Amino acid sequence: MDFKKSQPVDDEPGLWRLQMEFMAEAERFFGSRDQSKKIYQPSWDVNGPYVRYTPSKDGAFAELGFNAKTDWKMVVYQLAHETVHLLDQHGGKQTHLLEEGAAVRFSLDMMKKYGFDTAGLPEVDSYKTALKLFDSLGNDSYLIAKELRATCDNFISIDAIEIKARCPDLSENIISEMLSRPVMR
Numbered sequence: 001m002d003f004k005k006s007q008p009v010d011d012e013p014g015l016w017r018l019q020m021e022f023m024a025e026a027e028r029f030f031g032s033r034d035q036s037k038k039i040y041q042p043s044w045d046v047n048g049p050y051v052r053y054t055p056s057k058d059g060a061f062a063e064l065g066f067n068a069k070t071d072w073k074m075v076v077y078q079l080a081h082e083t084v085h086l087l088d089q090h091g092g093k094q095t096h097l098l099e100e101g102a103a104v105r106f107s108l109d110m111m112k113k114y115g116f117d118t119a120g121l122p123e124v125d126s127y128k129t130a131l132k133l134f135d136s137l138g139n140d141s142y143l144i145a146k147e148l149r150a151t152c153d154n155f156i157s158i159d160a161i162e163i164k165a166r167c168p169d170l171s172e173n174i175i176s177e178m179l180s181r182p183v184m185r
């Protein structure tokens with residue numbers, strides 16, 4: 001899409017198209033999303049980005065931070081990340097670092113794909129840790145994450161036994177860090 005033609009905050013159709021493109025890519029990398037849940041139009045929140053569930057939890061949508069309202073680069077960074085969290089829609093339970101790392105890795109790769117510079121990203125230490133943990137799955141990190149998610153049904157149910165089965169060289173400490181759940185977005 002041509003990012004120069006509009007401001008994100010004024011371009012609902014453009015945002016929706018981007019959401020659909022990211023979801024198609026996320027499903028290619030991590031396997032199908034939970035089809036029983038809906039994905040709604042991305043929105044904005046002063047405390048974003050995060051995933052907002054509808055009151056009935058029939059679906060969810062990304063709420064992007066105000067710093068993305070006039071900045072497509074930030075939209076790509078934030079929306080691609082939240083798209084990974086929209087695959088399963090577990091209703092707001094705390095995600096583990098492996099899912100966070102998958103979201104960070106995916107968002108950086110989508111930025112590259114759409115021609116944005118990723119220098120200095122991610123900024124937050126907890127995201128850097130999560131990214132390192134995801135990358136420690138090895139050269140086939142995406143494929144391993146996809147297999148783990150398929151075997152365990154969703155990201156949140158991935159367990160140490162399945163990780164160890166695919167990555168026997170990973171230490172128990174690294175695996176338990178992957179599955180730890182510090183408060184993040």
Ligand SMILES: [Zn+2]
Nearest residue numbers: 081100103185
């Ligand atoms: Zn996240």
